[in-house]
Amino acid sequence: MKLLVKTSLYYFYASLVLLIVFGGLLFLILKNDISDEIREQLDLQVEMISSELKQGNTIRYPLTTIEKTTSVRPGHFRDTLIYDHYQKQVEDYYAFSTTKQIKGEYYVITVMTTYIGWEEYFKTIGLVFLILGVLLLTTGVTVNFFISRKIWQPFITNLASLKKHALSSKEELVLVNTQTKEFEELNNVLMDFALRAQNEYQGLQEFTENSSHELQTPISIIRSRLENLGQMDLNPENTRYLQEARDALARLTKVNKGLLLLARLSGTQFPDVQQVSLSALLTNQVQQLEELFTSRDLQLHTNITDCVVDASPHLVDILLSNLLSNQLKYATEGSALLITLNNKMIDFRNEGPPLPFAQSDIFNRFTKGDPRKSGVGLGLSIVKKICDLHQWGITYSYESGVHIFSINFTR
Amino acid sequence: MKVLFVEDEPVLADEMLGYFSSQGFLCESAPTFSAASEKIESYNYDVVVIDIGLPDGSGMNLIPCVSRQNEETGIMIVSAKNSLNDKLEGLNLGADDYLAKPFYVEELNARLHALYRRKMLKGNRQIVFDDFTVDPQSKLLFFRGKEISLTKKEYQLLLYFLVNKERVVSKPSIAEHIWGDYFDQADNFDTVYVHLMNLRKKLTQASGKDYIKTVYGLGYRFTC
Numbered sequence: 001m002k003l004l005v006k007t008s009l010y011y012f013y014a015s016l017v018l019l020i021v022f023g024g025l026l027f028l029i030l031k032n033d034i035s036d037e038i039r040e041q042l043d044l045q046v047e048m049i050s051s052e053l054k055q056g057n058t059i060r061y062p063l064t065t066i067e068k069t070t071s072v073r074p075g076h077f078r079d080t081l082i083y084d085h086y087q088k089q090v091e092d093y094y095a096f097s098t099t100k101q102i103k104g105e106y107y108v109i110t111v112m113t114t115y116i117g118w119e120e121y122f123k124t125i126g127l128v129f130l131i132l133g134v135l136l137l138t139t140g141v142t143v144n145f146f147i148s149r150k151i152w153q154p155f156i157t158n159l160a161s162l163k164k165h166a167l168s169s170k171e172e173l174v175l176v177n178t179q180t181k182e183f184e185e186l187n188n189v190l191m192d193f194a195l196r197a198q199n200e201y202q203g204l205q206e207f208t209e210n211s212s213h214e215l216q217t218p219i220s221i222i223r224s225r226l227e228n229l230g231q232m233d234l235n236p237e238n239t240r241y242l243q244e245a246r247d248a249l250a251r252l253t254k255v256n257k258g259l260l261l262l263a264r265l266s267g268t269q270f271p272d273v274q275q276v277s278l279s280a281l282l283t284n285q286v287q288q289l290e291e292l293f294t295s296r297d298l299q300l301h302t303n304i305t306d307c308v309v310d311a312s313p314h315l316v317d318i319l320l321s322n323l324l325s326n327q328l329k330y331a332t333e334g335s336a337l338l339i340t341l342n343n344k345m346i347d348f349r350n351e352g353p354p355l356p357f358a359q360s361d362i363f364n365r366f367t368k369g370d371p372r373k374s375g376v377g378l379g380l381s382i383v384k385k386i387c388d389l390h391q392w393g394i395t396y397s398y399e400s401g402v403h404i405f406s407i408n409f410t411r
Numbered sequence: 412m413k414v415l416f417v418e419d420e421p422v423l424a425d426e427m428l429g430y431f432s433s434q435g436f437l438c439e440s441a442p443t444f445s446a447a448s449e450k451i452e453s454y455n456y457d458v459v460v461i462d463i464g465l466p467d468g469s470g471m472n473l474i475p476c477v478s479r480q481n482e483e484t485g486i487m488i489v490s491a492k493n494s495l496n497d498k499l500e501g502l503n504l505g506a507d508d509y510l511a512k513p514f515y516v517e518e519l520n521a522r523l524h525a526l527y528r529r530k531m532l533k534g535n536r537q538i539v540f541d542d543f544t545v546d547p548q549s550k551l552l553f554f555r556g557k558e559i560s561l562t563k564k565e566y567q568l569l570l571y572f573l574v575n576k577e578r579v580v581s582k583p584s585i586a587e588h589i590w591g592d593y594f595d596q597a598d599n600f601d602t603v604y605v606h607l608m609n610l611r612k613k614l615t616q617a618s619g620k621d622y623i624k625t626v627y628g629l630g631y632r633f634t635c
Contacts, residue, residue: 216491220513224426239628
């Protein structure tokens with residue numbers, strides 16, 4: 001629930017309680033006052049009637065009864081109902097009966113007057129309070145809304161810049177200044193936090209990049225010396241040693257290159273973003289690799305329609321090559337593969353046994369389907385990173401024996 | 412071909428000098444930025460191979476010096492950073508090619524030859540071995556004037572072998588040359604083998620001579 005809605009709701013509850021309590025109170029006070037007034041009036045009427053009687057006048061007051069009695073009873077008030085012929089409805093009346101001694105005789109004098117009707121009062125007061133309540137609430141909420149918006153504006157702006165802020169970017173987090181003390185404190189904490197996280201992150205990136213970079217030179221030296229050894233006349237045993245050393249070095253090279261690329265992908269923006277024809281790149285790669293597929297008896301079917309995206313051609317090439325290589329490696333020998341490309345998405349389908357690890361791990365570093373295969377387990381992490389960088393969604397699924405990777409280009 | 416290698420790592424410089432001298436190049440090396448700029452100003456080279464990371468400066472800054480001295484000189488960048496930024500910057504400054512470390516010397520050799528042919532020979536020098544003639548411009552192979560049809564990959568392979576004659580060329584080196592270095596090609600050595608055998612058959616059928624020898628466990632050697 002939005003903060004604004006929440007505060008408005010509390011305001012609404014509080015107002016409701018207050019209005020009910022004060023409405024009730026007002027009603028009670030009014031009722032009390034008016035009842036007192038009516039009693040006084042009825043009392044006065046009885047006094048007037050009794051003085052008229054004492055003077056021997058005939059009494060012609062409406063709604064008045066005078067009866068002789070023998071016993072003296074104290075005056076008392078009661079409610080009564082009287083049928084109104086004119087309005088044709090029964091109405092509430094308030095009656096006062098008392099015994100008066102006039103010229104030695106006792107008379108019970110009953111006078112009555114109509115209530116205005118407490119029900120009517122109640123309704124009117126309710127209506128007034130309802131209108132008042134609605135007005136209070138609407139103005140309250142509107143005022144609250146505008147004030148809140150003004151007060152919260154910097155917070156919302158800062159939240160948006162926080163969302164956009166990437167740890168990988170070299171830019172510092174910039175937050176709008178605010179007069180509100182709490183927000184100012186929050187800003188300070190956030191900026192400090194972001195700066196530290198950014199430093200840590202960049203430190204890690206630099207470490208990966210530097211160590212990979214520093215490894216390149218020794219790897220180059222080892223490789224050139226091993227190649228040199230390969231030029232010599234070696235006996236079978238030495239040949240085997242050399243071969244094994246070379247294979248291991250090839251793996252090391254690949255891991256190192258992969259890690260370096262991953263570190264780079266997390267770091268700076270790639271500079272060569274341009275309009276890239278994915279269809280052309282894919283067709284080209286498929287042609288390049290066609291014989292690798294036929295050598296494994298795989299039938300590669302493609303369904304390629306024109307697709308142009310804003311991307312780095314270098315990275316897209318790596319992306320396509322990694323996914324193709326993945327298919328080449330893991331497709332069941334002799335099966336058919338399908339690659340579909342259109343201007344919204346690309347998907348790669350190939351038959352194969354289910355994954356030996358959790359599906360959610362598929363894009364993790366060093367997750368490998370088959371330890372006997374030559375890959376180092378970085379290809380799909382690189383694919384994922386490249387997709388992230390271009391803000392493309394990539395999903396993996398396994399349906400009835402078919403592995404499906406699909407990339408959605410609509411951001 | 413006269414080549415200057417600007418490389419600060421002595422073992423790599425030694426390796427390159429050793430191989431390229433044996434290939435009949437006139438080789439010199441410079442281990443630092445200052446030594447390199449001195450040499451570039453004093454002598455004329457056909458190709459300069461520049462390592463970007465030098466102890467006393469960036470090899471990048473050597474590129475304009477080379478171009479100023481002689482526009483025809485081919486410039487090849489090698490870098491341990493394998494970064495696209497470096498590559499683009501270098502090519503923008505006037506470098507002709509870029510190779511990431513670690514590389515196979517055969518690959519560097521092939522690239523240097525291609526560069527040399529393109530820049531110095533304007534692409535019109537034919538390569539001749541025995542009775543075979545390779546025309547790099549049309550990418551065709553002739554035996555005593557008669558064309559022998561090669562697939563694109565077979566042609567690439569032949570050229571690779573021709574510039575690396577007498578050297579044992581390993582399968583990964585060949586695979587990387589043909590399919591590019593980022594493609595995961597460790598499973599594809601069989602395909603290298605198929606291409607090789609086809610090329611070998613075509614050459615032998617025409618000439619009766621076996622040019623490509625298998626060196627068990629290590630690779631292949633092309634001998635004339």
